Amino acid sequence: MNKIHNRKIICDVLLEAAAKDRDVVALCSDSRGSASMTPFFEQFPEQAVEVGIAEQDLVGIAAGLAKCGKKPFAFSPACFLSTRSYEQAKIDCAYSNTNVKLIGISGGVSYGALGMSHHSAQDIAAMSAIPNMRVYLPSDRHLTRHLTEALLKDEKCAYVRTGRNPVEDVYESVEACPFTMDKANVLTEGDDIAIIATGEMVYPALNAAKLLKAEGIGAAAVDMYCIKPLDVDTILKVSQKVKAVITVEEHSPFGGLGSMVAQVISENCPKKVKNLALPDAPVITGNSREVFDHYGLNAEGIASVAKELLK
Amino acid sequence: MENLKALAYELRKNTVDIIVNGGGGHIGGDMSVMDALVTLYFDEMNISPDNADDPNRDRFIMSKGHSVESLYAVLAKKGFFPLEEVLDKFSKFGSQYIGHPNNKLPGIEMNSGSLGHGLPVGVGMALAGKMNKAPYRVYVVMGDGELAEGSVWEGAMSGHNYNLDNLCAIVDRNHLQISGNTEDVMKQDSQAERWKAFGWNVIEIDDGNDIGKLKAAFKQAREHKGDPSVIISNTVKGCGSPVMENKASWHHHVPSEDEYKEIMKDLEERREAALK
Incomplete structure (x- = not known):
């Protein structure tokens, strides 16, 4: 079981970058502990900005820093970052075209029993609807490293969602994790069904493909970490031959990965698309694993839906 | 030195033409803020088309973005783009000259519109x-109605927290907003006390349409060390012609032909008087 959460990897990459480039700056809204960014604030106090509990200020200040040549990474719980500061993301980042990286930590239902105020089941839909905003949900620590390194190199704004808890490795190592910016990774090949997942749902999707393979069903599992720009080519490549497509996401059933994939499939190669997501309701109380299990967002649940679709 | 008072009236005339040609705009706030813009762009700030990419140039943000027509008139006079182009294209189909600041245009740093x-x-x-230990200063112009936005006070808090004495906020205190008097819509009294309580160096000027007073205020802000400064600039909405002065209905009224003639006559008279 992997014990290193993705947010720590982001901090590690930024520590390496900040040592070489004084324009790399991190901002937190009383969230440095939750963001695993305490080491950054300790080692690079001149490149760290605390704004207090003020998410609008967080994103506005980040945009101002970016406009003057800084490379800001703004950290805040995804639930607040994607809603409280939504207009700053829209106007100060995307519309004004500033190089701000918005890092939504403890995303989805990571905060478990803290309730709907702390869940971000709308962030994919909200952020993706903003022109010029990119949206990424890395699946594991290795892909998180590649993605963070890539984001340091470009000068456009982006929203990244990571979970709170360590997640199992989808890839064996950083070296074994293929990475081309904005290209999804096809984890398993299969001609019967395609399972396209994002973020923490990639690991169960991969395991579902393995369960199906054991039963003689070919499932293509895809790590769609790049929600926007969506990797349409890979969706079409894995969907052409299969009988049905499943999407899996830790998100509302509206406006997320499922909606986007269904749009692509219906335009290009119409077939059944089943969207596995959280309900359009406050989720049941529990930790992430309990919530996922309850709604069938696990390997067994995904495999079971796949078999039903193939009947 | 250029007669900035006369210039402000000349640019008000250009602003009125922009609004009339485009068939819309926020004329009242354009007129009240013009003297602050003229003082900033032609006296206080080191911003020009020649240093537009210089990292040490001063930075300006028109946070009350609906007064963009006055900013267009000023930026055109500074040479960022031709006035004729603004007059021809403002608010027209496919135009870059839209009703709020847009940083695809030269001279505009940040997009605004939402207060x-x-x-x-x-x-x-x-x-x-x-x-970066850079010498530049940052100027942010806000409206008084805008001060009802909570995010203003988040910024005020952090400006003080980081002792940003290179930051100067200007409140165009014209006492009117779209629905009427600010004090009837949402009380904005005690501004000096509010900003002081947030740790800012407060400079209040009784006549924010007086360029001499504005110059002195900007100098005072520049020379104050350790805190950000705010200039509470008491202005007259629609300043320049009795036709529109102190009338909330002129927040975004487009002058009729008769009103246009009268306003332009008033502005020209005040411009000529300023030259004497």
């Missing part, structure tokens, strides 16, 4: 200046 965004962004710019 309450400018001050936090200005804090970020000033903070970057401190980090």
Whole structure:
């Protein structure tokens, strides 16, 4: 079981970058502990900005820093970052075209029993609807490293969602994790069904493909970490031959990965698309694993839906 | 030195033409803020088309973005783009000259339009200046109605927290907003006390349409060390012609042909008087 959460990897990459480039700056809204960014604030106090509990200020200040040549990474719980500061993301980042990286930590239902105020089941839909905003949900620590390194190199704004808890490795190592910016990774090949997942749902999707393979069903599992720009080519490549497509996401059933994939499939190669997501309701109380299990967002649940679709 | 008072009336005339040609605009706030813009662009700030990419140029944010027509008139006079182009294209189909600042145009740093965004962004710019030990200053112009936005006060808090004495906020205190008197819509009294309580160096001027007083205020702000400064600039909405002065209905009224003639006559008379 992997014990290193993705947010720590982001901090590690930024520590390496900040040592070489004084324009790399991190901002937190009383969230440095939750963001695993305490080491950054300790080692690079001149490149760290605390704004207090003020998410609008967080994103506005980040945009101002970016406009003057800084490379800001703004950290805040995804639930607040994607809603409280939504207009700053829209106007100060995307519309004004500033190089701000918005890092939504403890995303989805990571905060478990803290309730709907702390869940971000709308962030994919909200952020993706903003022109010029990119949206990424890395699946594991290795892909998180590649993605963070890539984001340091470009000068456009982006929203990244990571979970709170360590997640199992989808890839064996950083070296074994293929990475081309904005290209999804096809984890398993299969001609019967395609399972396209994002973020923490990639690991169960991969395991579902393995369960199906054991039963003689070919499932293509895809790590769609790049929600926007969506990797349409890979969706079409894995969907052409299969009988049905499943999407899996830790998100509302509206406006997320499922909606986007269904749009692509219906335009290009119409077939059944089943969207596995959280309900359009406050989720049941529990930790992430309990919530996922309850709604069938696990390997067994995904495999079971796949078999039903193939009947 | 150029007669800035006369220039402000000349640019008000251009602003009125922009609005009439485009068939819309926020004329009242354009007129009240013009003297502050003229003082900033032609006296206080080191911003020009020649240094538009210089990292040490001063930074300006029009947080009350609906007064963009006055900014267009000023930027055109500074040579960022031709006035004729603004007059021809403002608000027209496919135009870059839209009804709020848009940084695809030269001379405009940040997009605005939704109120309450400018001050936090200005804090970020000033903070970057401190980090880089850069000499530039950051100026953010806000409206008084805008001060009802909570994000303004988040920015005020952080400006003080980081001792940003390279940041200067200007409140165009014209006492009117779209629905009427600010005090009837949402009380904005005790502004000096409010900003002082937030740790800002407060400079209040009784006549924010007086360029001499504005110059002195900007100098005072520049010379104050250790805190950000705010200039509460008491102005007259629609300043320049009795046709529109102190009338909330002129927040975004487009002059009729008769009103246009009268306003232009008034503005020209005041421009000529300023030259004497």
